[in-house]
Amino acid sequence: MKRFGYSPTGVEWAGIALILAVFAMTLMSFLPGGCFGMPSSIPYLPPSSSNFLGTNDIGDDVLAILLQGSRVSLSIGLLGATVSTLFGTVIGVFAGFMGGTVDEALGSITDFFLVVPALPLMILLAAYLGPSFMNVVMVIGLLWWPTTARMVRARARQIRGSPFIEGLMGVGARKPYIMFRHVLPNVWGIVLARFVLAVSSSILLEAGLSFIGLGDPQNPSWGMMLHFAMTRGALLHGAWWTFVPPGICISFSSLGFILIGMGMESRYRSSTKSIGDVS
Amino acid sequence: MGKIIEIRDLCVDFEMQQMRVSALNGVNLELQRGEVLGVLGESGSGKTVLLNSVFRLLPENARSSGEILYCGNDILSMDRKRAMQLIGRHFSLIPQGFGSLNPFLKCWLQISERPMEHFNMGKEEGYGTAVRLLGDMGIESPEKAARSYRHQLSGGMLQRALVAMGISGKSEAVFVDEPTKGLDERKKRLVIDLLQLAKQRTGAMMIVSHDLCFLKEVSDRVCVMYCGEVVEISKTRDFFASPKHPYSWALLESLPSRGLKPIEGENPSMVSPPPGCRFNPRCSHRSVRCLDERPPLAEIDGFKVRCFKYV
Amino acid sequence: MKQLSPKSYETPSQRLLDSAPLLGCRDVVKIFKSYLKGGFTALAGASISIRRGELLALIGESGSGKTTLAKILAGLIQPTSGEVFFGDKPLAKMGSKDLLHFRRKVQFVPQYPDLALDPTWYIYDSIAEPLRIHKEARTREEELEKVRSVSSRVGLGLDQLRRKPRDLSGGELQRAVLAKAMVLSPDVVIADEPTSMLDPSTQAKIVHQLLEAKKENGFAVLFVTHDLSLAEAISNRVCVMLGGSIVESGAASDVFSSPLHPYTLSLLSGSASGLEMNRGTGCPFYSQCDARMGACSKSSPPEFMTGKARSVRCWLFGQDY
Ligand SMILES: Nc1ncnc2c1ncn2[C@@H]1O[C@H](COP(=O)(O)OP(=O)(O)OP(=O)(O)O)[C@@H](O)[C@H]1O
Ligand SMILES: Nc1ncnc2c1ncn2[C@@H]1O[C@H](COP(=O)(O)OP(=O)(O)OP(=O)(O)O)[C@@H](O)[C@H]1O
Ligand code: SF4
Ligand code: SF4
Ligand SMILES: [Mg+2]
Ligand SMILES: [Mg+2]
Numbered sequence A: 001m002k003r004f005g006y007s008p009t010g011v012e013w014a015g016i017a018l019i020l021a022v023f024a025m026t027l028m029s030f031l032p033g034g035c036f037g038m039p040s041s042i043p044y045l046p047p048s049s050s051n052f053l054g055t056n057d058i059g060d061d062v063l064a065i066l067l068q069g070s071r072v073s074l075s076i077g078l079l080g081a082t083v084s085t086l087f088g089t090v091i092g093v094f095a096g097f098m099g100g101t102v103d104e105a106l107g108s109i110t111d112f113f114l115v116v117p118a119l120p121l122m123i124l125l126a127a128y129l130g131p132s133f134m135n136v137v138m139v140i141g142l143l144w145w146p147t148t149a150r151m152v153r154a155r156a157r158q159i160r161g162s163p164f165i166e167g168l169m170g171v172g173a174r175k176p177y178i179m180f181r182h183v184l185p186n187v188w189g190i191v192l193a194r195f196v197l198a199v200s201s202s203i204l205l206e207a208g209l210s211f212i213g214l215g216d217p218q219n220p221s222w223g224m225m226l227h228f229a230m231t232r233g234a235l236l237h238g239a240w241w242t243f244v245p246p247g248i249c250i251s252f253s254s255l256g257f258i259l260i261g262m263g264m265e266s267r268y269r270s271s272t273k274s275i276g277d278v279s
Numbered sequence B: 001m002g003k004i005i006e007i008r009d010l011c012v013d014f015e016m017q018q019m020r021v022s023a024l025n026g027v028n029l030e031l032q033r034g035e036v037l038g039v040l041g042e043s044g045s046g047k048t049v050l051l052n053s054v055f056r057l058l059p060e061n062a063r064s065s066g067e068i069l070y071c072g073n074d075i076l077s078m079d080r081k082r083a084m085q086l087i088g089r090h091f092s093l094i095p096q097g098f099g100s101l102n103p104f105l106k107c108w109l110q111i112s113e114r115p116m117e118h119f120n121m122g123k124e125e126g127y128g129t130a131v132r133l134l135g136d137m138g139i140e141s142p143e144k145a146a147r148s149y150r151h152q153l154s155g156g157m158l159q160r161a162l163v164a165m166g167i168s169g170k171s172e173a174v175f176v177d178e179p180t181k182g183l184d185e186r187k188k189r190l191v192i193d194l195l196q197l198a199k200q201r202t203g204a205m206m207i208v209s210h211d212l213c214f215l216k217e218v219s220d221r222v223c224v225m226y227c228g229e230v231v232e233i234s235k236t237r238d239f240f241a242s243p244k245h246p247y248s249w250a251l252l253e254s255l256p257s258r259g260l261k262p263i264e265g266e267n268p269s270m271v272s273p274p275p276g277c278r279f280n281p282r283c284s285h286r287s288v289r290c291l292d293e294r295p296p297l298a299e300i301d302g303f304k305v306r307c308f309k310y311v
Numbered sequence C: 001m002k003q004l005s006p007k008s009y010e011t012p013s014q015r016l017l018d019s020a021p022l023l024g025c026r027d028v029v030k031i032f033k034s035y036l037k038g039g040f041t042a043l044a045g046a047s048i049s050i051r052r053g054e055l056l057a058l059i060g061e062s063g064s065g066k067t068t069l070a071k072i073l074a075g076l077i078q079p080t081s082g083e084v085f086f087g088d089k090p091l092a093k094m095g096s097k098d099l100l101h102f103r104r105k106v107q108f109v110p111q112y113p114d115l116a117l118d119p120t121w122y123i124y125d126s127i128a129e130p131l132r133i134h135k136e137a138r139t140r141e142e143e144l145e146k147v148r149s150v151s152s153r154v155g156l157g158l159d160q161l162r163r164k165p166r167d168l169s170g171g172e173l174q175r176a177v178l179a180k181a182m183v184l185s186p187d188v189v190i191a192d193e194p195t196s197m198l199d200p201s202t203q204a205k206i207v208h209q210l211l212e213a214k215k216e217n218g219f220a221v222l223f224v225t226h227d228l229s230l231a232e233a234i235s236n237r238v239c240v241m242l243g244g245s246i247v248e249s250g251a252a253s254d255v256f257s258s259p260l261h262p263y264t265l266s267l268l269s270g271s272a273s274g275l276e277m278n279r280g281t282g283c284p285f286y287s288q289c290d291a292r293m294g295a296c297s298k299s300s301p302p303e304f305m306t307g308k309a310r311s312v313r314c315w316l317f318g319q320d321y
Helices: A010-029 A062-098 A100-115 A118-129 A133-143 A146-161 A163-170 A175-211 A222-231 A240-271 B047-054 B080-090 B107-111 B113-118 B123-136 B142-146 B155-167 B185-201 B212-218 B236-241 B246-253 C012-018 C066-073 C096-105 C123-133 C140-153 C170-182 C200-217 C228-234 C252-257 C262-269 C294-298
Strands: B003-015 B020-032 B036-041 B062-070 B091-094 B173-177 B204-208 B221-226 B229-235 B298-300 B303-305 C021-032 C040-051 C055-060 C081-086 C106-109 C188-192 C220-224 C237-242 C245-251 C304-307 C310-312
Touching: A010 A062, A010 A240, A062 A100, A062 A133, A062 A146, A062 A175, A062 A222, A062 A240, A100 A146, A118 A133, A118 A175, A133 A175, A146 A163, A146 A175, A163 A175, A163 C106, A175 A222, A175 A240, A222 A240, B003 B047, B020 B036, B020 B047, B020 B062, B020 B204, B020 B229, B036 B047, B036 B212, B047 B062, B047 B173, B047 B204, B080 B091, B080 B113, B091 B155, B107 B113, B107 B123, B107 B142, B107 B155, B113 B123, B123 B142, B123 B155, B123 B185, B155 B173, B155 B185, B173 B185, B185 B204, B185 B212, B212 B236, B221 B236, B221 B246, B229 B236, B229 B246, B246 C200, C021 C066, C040 C055, C040 C066, C040 C220, C055 C066, C055 C228, C066 C106, C066 C188, C066 C220, C096 C106, C106 C170, C123 C140, C123 C170, C140 C170, C170 C188, C170 C200, C200 C220, C200 C228, C228 C252, C237 C252, C237 C262, C245 C252, C245 C262
Parallel strands: B036 B204, B036 B221, B091 B173, B173 B204, C040 C245, C055 C220, C055 C237, C106 C188, C188 C220
Antiparallel strands: B003 B020, B003 B062, B221 B229, B229 B303, B298 B303, C021 C040, C021 C081, C237 C245, C245 C310, C304 C310
């Protein structure tokens, strides 16, 4: 890690370990079926040596579904985070750099989305658009950008005010060029941190949406597993193995991203205490 | 007279992707109580790195060895938190660049930050101190300057704000990096007066500067650095009367008042410094020995010099 | 005031004065918004002109408005009133094509080198950037060649070019910033204290290189500095600034050997007395001037020509010339 000029703290190592575990699960889900236990015809079979985490209501192996679910949760997490970070960054950089009326207009849009209660709106949207993988991604992406936009904007304004931008204008650089080549690299740290945090919120949001039945039933995610456990009576059966593992997975994977993201953010904060600190 | 700071065999290297920059190479130096030590030398010779090592401000890619002793404690190997506490209470730094001023804080907050953090100075008093210091250094309307942000002040005003930052609280030693750049003669006078006043209150001062006339006036001893090494330490009066090291001599010759003659040859590379005496490619007194043997810092009646001419 | 004897003799550098100005400004006023009522007047009607091939030193106390004037000349900030012209065109009326040409030909070296370069860019790229913006280098090799030659001029080696700004010393950064301004071989270099962080030897070297480059390419330099002995050693012409206007200008040898304005006199002797400058009506030096007269407090003196290309803003010189 030294080579990247980045040496993680203990907390960040924990985060990295958790994330690696999730990725490992995803990789394992690509192994040929039946590696972890055959679907058995008996529902709610408790954990045993043949079915490591038992079976669910229709007798499928829970571990196999859990691994499958990691694929869905992770990809929705990453895609949702990409969309929302992209949105937030573009709006933030633009508003922060241009200033003036552009900034004000974009600022009020951002504020609007910031005060709108996002979760209910998401539920509405998801219900309206119908359950599908892409829709969940879009809903998360469209609603989860305002905080990112705000932070990026603040940083971009800071950059905008620093003398080297004035110098660039002085040699005749155009505004889009400056935004892409100078402002963007300087906000990169915060964008990355926000992205990692957004992955974790996306995973949680997706779980939430799926749990209330607005997920894509074709690709059962961890949230969907919880949903099925709820609606198909696993709770009544006391079949804890159907809902505890996905719960743990959701918490730990999002925790992993949160730990890293927060570490990155605090690093970024301490490095911008005085920008361009040379001495 | 005791020593406040004793630097022993300090080496600092910076590790970079394709190279290793050796910024300090075996520096031995001490700061006595009650003295002003002037440090001068070539641009890029490691003066700022020296100050930054004392303040534990080196970046992550720095590898340092040696000792910096304060009251028998080694600042370099001390636990970071304790070191910062100790440094904050006892030393103050006037940094070189304006980048160390925060663009979003009003000037006075930064000037009085150290005493407010370490000596329980109140806000009112902090503001008052800042205004008084700025006024003493000849800023026209100190209240206005104290309440301004970085981009609203001129270069000379920022420089004076930096100086004020260093002397706003009491400290045992003040480390100053180029306090007079961007100041005209008159403002320089005021800064000198203020630094001398501060010196009476504080223990000692180490001043890095390129302004030789200024050093001549304020310092008791001077230390000349070249390419990461200390090459000469003398009493100020002796130094300006008769510099010992060939580099010091050539440096004094290059002043604008003496005809603006630069030293021949390239600045040495810190990545692959010349073998032997590091000044040898540019030295007019070079002998065979200088090419592959590193001269020691020899002590000869009252001054120290790193040159074979004197051994 | 006996020592104020105006002499105007021909010097070689005065031949330069006959050529038309390359860059200049007329009656520029700059008022910064501040919480003070009416804002803060940093420039109060300054006029200056730079001619091809000359080195014009701008001296004056800290806070007198040198940086503000330099930035206005470089087109970085807009004056509140007054006009800047490049060649014979006013800057305010330039189209985007002319403006780009102006940006190509006039380069600014800022006063704070540690804030003047993008902290995320390698020094090499920062120096090469003006070439890329103006498409002056057709190939990578040509770019490398140009950057290397200009960096070795200022004494930076390849190993320093491969670093980021925070990994260089103050003086190295200052030289990098100067290299960035010289890489396009512009017509005018406006350098705001470009050697303030350099040791005497390096300073001498840089100044020699600048003079040499100036001779080769025939560009003009506006050199803002506090180092009077340096200004005297290298400049052809000097402008002295006080309180936002140019109070005296003329050939360097004249101004340094026989200063006319009482302020210049005290600046050169390094012994200006009081601190307060008069920001009200009348001469800005009024409150400190030993030679003040009744007229001085009433209205601020206009520019009086006391010789060829020698001007003074002081009522003392109003009657005879
Ligand atoms: N973070 C860093 N990484 C790599 N090299 C560095 C770093 N900081 C400084 N250097 C190098 O170490 C050398 C000493 O730098 P330093 O800042 O101490 O010079 P200086 O003596 O203060 O010079 P100046 O008078 O120009 O400020 C320089 O050659 C510089 O390039
Ligand atoms: N953006 C700004 N807002 C408000 N006031 C400003 C601003 N920029 C400069 N000033 C004020 O204008 C005056 C002149 O500043 P300028 O930077 O031109 O001085 P200078 O002659 O370059 O001085 P120095 O030699 O110290 O660099 C100063 O009093 C400064 O406080
Ligand atoms: S040791 Fe030799 S090369 Fe080095 S300064 Fe002395 S005489 Fe010159
Ligand atoms: S105009 Fe009057 S006050 Fe101003 S410098 Fe001349 S004599 Fe002095
Ligand atoms: Mg330095
Ligand atoms: Mg200035």
